[in-house]
Amino acid sequence: MTSEEAPAAREIAVVAFAQTDHRRSTEESSEVEMLMPVLHEVLAQTGLRAADIGFTCSGSSDYLAGRAFSFTLALDGVGAWPPISESHVEMDGAWALYEAWTKLLTGDADTALVYSYGKSSPGSVRDVLTRQLDPYYVAPLWPDSIALAALQAQALIDAGHTDEPALAAVGARSRADATANPHAQLKGQLPYGGYVVRPLRTGDCPPVGDGAAAVILAAGERARELCERPAWIRGIDHRIEAHALGVRDLTDSPSTRLAAKKAGAFERPVDTAELHAPFTAQEVILRRALRLGDDVRVNPSGGALAANPVMAAGLVRIGEAAARIHRGDSGRALAHATSGPCLQQNLVAVLEGDPR
Amino acid sequence: MSKEPVAVVGIGQTKHVAARRDVSIAGLVRESAQRALTDAELTWADIDAVVIGKAPDFFEGVMMPELYLADALGAVGKPMLRVHTAGSVGGSTALVAANLVAARVHGTVLTLAFEKQSESNAMWGLSLPIPFQQPLLAGAGGFFAPHVRAYMRRSGAPDTIGSLVAYKDRRNALKNPYAHLHEHDITLEKVQASPMLWDPIRYSETCPSSDGACAMILTDRAGAARAPRPPAWMLGGAMRSEPTLFAGKDFVSPQAGKDCAADVYRQAGIADPRRDIDAVEMYVPFSWYEPMWLENLGFAAEGEGWKLTESGVTELDGDLPVNMSGGVLSTNPIGASGMIRFAEAALQVRGQAGEHQVDGARKVLGHAYGGGSQFFSMWLVGARPPQS
Numbered sequence: 001m002t003s004e005e006a007p008a009a010r011e012i013a014v015v016a017f018a019q020t021d022h023r024r025s026t027e028e029s030s031e032v033e034m035l036m037p038v039l040h041e042v043l044a045q046t047g048l049r050a051a052d053i054g055f056t057c058s059g060s061s062d063y064l065a066g067r068a069f070s071f072t073l074a075l076d077g078v079g080a081w082p083p084i085s086e087s088h089v090e091m092d093g094a095w096a097l098y099e100a101w102t103k104l105l106t107g108d109a110d111t112a113l114v115y116s117y118g119k120s121s122p123g124s125v126r127d128v129l130t131r132q133l134d135p136y137y138v139a140p141l142w143p144d145s146i147a148l149a150a151l152q153a154q155a156l157i158d159a160g161h162t163d164e165p166a167l168a169a170v171g172a173r174s175r176a177d178a179t180a181n182p183h184a185q186l187k188g189q190l191p192y193g194g195y196v197v198r199p200l201r202t203g204d205c206p207p208v209g210d211g212a213a214a215v216i217l218a219a220g221e222r223a224r225e226l227c228e229r230p231a232w233i234r235g236i237d238h239r240i241e242a243h244a245l246g247v248r249d250l251t252d253s254p255s256t257r258l259a260a261k262k263a264g265a266f267e268r269p270v271d272t273a274e275l276h277a278p279f280t281a282q283e284v285i286l287r288r289a290l291r292l293g294d295d296v297r298v299n300p301s302g303g304a305l306a307a308n309p310v311m312a313a314g315l316v317r318i319g320e321a322a323a324r325i326h327r328g329d330s331g332r333a334l335a336h337a338t339s340g341p342c343l344q345q346n347l348v349a350v351l352e353g354d355p356r
Numbered sequence: 357m358s359k360e361p362v363a364v365v366g367i368g369q370t371k372h373v374a375a376r377r378d379v380s381i382a383g384l385v386r387e388s389a390q391r392a393l394t395d396a397e398l399t400w401a402d403i404d405a406v407v408i409g410k411a412p413d414f415f416e417g418v419m420m421p422e423l424y425l426a427d428a429l430g431a432v433g434k435p436m437l438r439v440h441t442a443g444s445v446g447g448s449t450a451l452v453a454a455n456l457v458a459a460r461v462h463g464t465v466l467t468l469a470f471e472k473q474s475e476s477n478a479m480w481g482l483s484l485p486i487p488f489q490q491p492l493l494a495g496a497g498g499f500f501a502p503h504v505r506a507y508m509r510r511s512g513a514p515d516t517i518g519s520l521v522a523y524k525d526r527r528n529a530l531k532n533p534y535a536h537l538h539e540h541d542i543t544l545e546k547v548q549a550s551p552m553l554w555d556p557i558r559y560s561e562t563c564p565s566s567d568g569a570c571a572m573i574l575t576d577r578a579g580a581a582r583a584p585r586p587p588a589w590m591l592g593g594a595m596r597s598e599p600t601l602f603a604g605k606d607f608v609s610p611q612a613g614k615d616c617a618a619d620v621y622r623q624a625g626i627a628d629p630r631r632d633i634d635a636v637e638m639y640v641p642f643s644w645y646e647p648m649w650l651e652n653l654g655f656a657a658e659g660e661g662w663k664l665t666e667s668g669v670t671e672l673d674g675d676l677p678v679n680m681s682g683g684v685l686s687t688n689p690i691g692a693s694g695m696i697r698f699a700e701a702a703l704q705v706r707g708q709a710g711e712h713q714v715d716g717a718r719k720v721l722g723h724a725y726g727g728g729s730q731f732f733s734m735w736l737v738g739a740r741p742p743q744s
Contacts, residue, residue, distance in 0.1 A: 062419075131413075
């Protein structure tokens with residue numbers, strides 16, 4: 001058999017999703033303690049036990065925990081005995097889901113548990129994220145994540161794509177939507193606040209918080225057994241851009257557009273989009289890159305402006321989009337995750353429920 | 357459903373040394389990637405995706421360095437994944453990349469692993485004190501020494517076995533131009549006279565701290581057909597994990613290692629590893645792990661691994677050569693060490709291992725482990741494509 005005659009790819013779906021309440025600080029509990037209830041909940045939704053899962057993959061970052069190998073202890077919480085087939089990405093959990101999706105595509109497993117977590121409370125996440133930058137030329141200057149996002153927001157305003165009142169409206173809508181989300185950290189009407197770094201005000205920036213999320217994937221008939229209305233992954237792709245901000249057009253997100261194209265997002269309209277846009281201006285950029293019209297329900301969960309547990313926020317977007325399909329609130333949804341300064345790396349997944 | 361066969365068509369590594377002060381992290385990784393591309397006679401444009409791995413970010417002090425390395429690895433506009441599974445990461449990274457090809461998501465993938473340990477201090481990077489958790493006791497040696505002692509007690513191995521392994525691996529390294537330690541005046545007596553660091557582990561029975569990177573080009577059947585040199589074919593690959601600490605854990609021969617090997621052998625149709633496999637590159641950071649892993653991987657019965665070592669079976673010209681490259685004992689850029697094992701296995705079956713080539717190596721196992729003997733990744737590569 002040649003590649004041209006390759007069989008149709010397996011159908012893979014998100015069949016369960018769970019997340020913590022996202023909170024400013026969880027200093028009373030360890031990462032494992034924060035994660036455990038989420039793992040139990042997502043397994044309970046499907047009736048699976050840890051030993052039934054074909055493949056497990058997680059996403060996290062040592063730099064948030066402030067120690068090397070922080071993920072090794074989380075594995076103890078999964079209950080990896082007898083030994084399990086397992087992997088880890090030092091990325092947002094959305095990319096762990098991508099790795100699990102490829103594993104299921106090979107046919108080596110029929111189910112996968114994907115989880116991720118992050119505690120920003122032990123340190124200053126603004127400072128911690130500067131350690132992601134070019135270690136020789138940029139990181140020594142400690143440009144923090146809000147300052148870089150402000151640079152991007154100002155470029156967008158200068159290009160005439162938005163203005164400060166429009167950004168304020170994005171923030172207000174997100175936090176109003178979050179009132180319906182029991183897990184959100186910020187919700188309802190909040191004072192928009194003064195400038196943090198011009199042109200970004202408090203309300204343009206995400207809250208700093210701790211949280212975890214978990215998803216179960218299943219292939220083919222297994223998905224239908226485990227979930228009444230599986231959220232089928234019709235396409236998923238991710239792309240990275242150059243690191244240096246000086247060589248990028250900060251008002252655009254070509255990697256998001258390319259990932260969306262490869263994931264099939266433009267083939268038919270979506271009704272819902274969960275965008276990982278921690279800053280209001282980034283939602284404006286992503287909406288344009290993804291060609292989302294005003295009729296698309298963007299971030300009904302409140303998005304990252306209502307809860308932004310670093311390393312889990314992208315996986316939460318996929319989970320929220322899938323949960324809307326599970327509930328029948330969406331027929332075709334787009335989920336997006338981002339990583340790196342000013343939307344450097346982006347992942348897009350397209351999820352669909354069975355027609356009805 | 358069928359998987360796409362995966363072929364290794366390009367391999368590149370840096371000359372591993374204690375400190376590469378002449379290059380940045382980006383320069384280091386690009387050097388190995390460029391060598392892999394040259395080996396495969398491909399260009400950056402031929403690569404569909406990049407999968408990169410390294411051990412903890414604290415080893416260089418860069419959080420999620422794949423972001424900064426995207427440009428150096430020609431990844432701009434492409435998918436880039438970053439894997440981290442502790443010491444097994446080099447192997448896991450290759451397996452994640454292989455899955456992209458096997459799943460027919462991508463045709464040709466660059467996979468790469470590195471560590472530039474001179475940018476920081478790995479021993480203290482491994483020794484951050486955390487409440488309510490067993491510390492690694494000043495580096496990995498303190499953690500693993502009691503398990504070596506347990507093996508010696510359990511198997512009755514004479515206390516000379518560790519030095520035999522170190523002496524062999526350091527001599528093998530002399531034949532490998534990329535190996536870090538080239539100890540031309542090495543003797544068994546020197547190994548045995550070296551200082552005791554973590555009883556029973558002596559200085560010369562431990563791995564060095566290296567700067568280095570290793571890269572491979574993985575491709576599908578169509579890509580393999582275009583390859584200028586013989587490809588290595590993946591016949592089986594697997595990862596297994598178990599908890600770090602629990603009452604039932606066997607630190608001498610972890611169940612996850614046994615299960616991982618069994619899965620690889622099943623995929624590759626290996627009935628008797630001792631007979632069917634020609635050579636092994638295994639992750640031996642402390643010399644005593646050679647006999648321990650020989651048992652864990654099914655090459656010897658429990659308690660018998662040290663006899664293979666003692667009788668010379670694992671020498672380069674023995675019946676089952678182990679660590680032809682000189683192994684982790686001679687070269688240890690931690691995040692890359694697992695991938696170097698996988699790459700050495702591929703070099704051997706491609707007949708491209710130079711002075712440390714094993715004649716007639718047709719099926720070779722690459723092995724990596726990490727954490728507190730918690731994470732395992734392995735692949736078996738062959739000179740011929742998989743049959744099904």
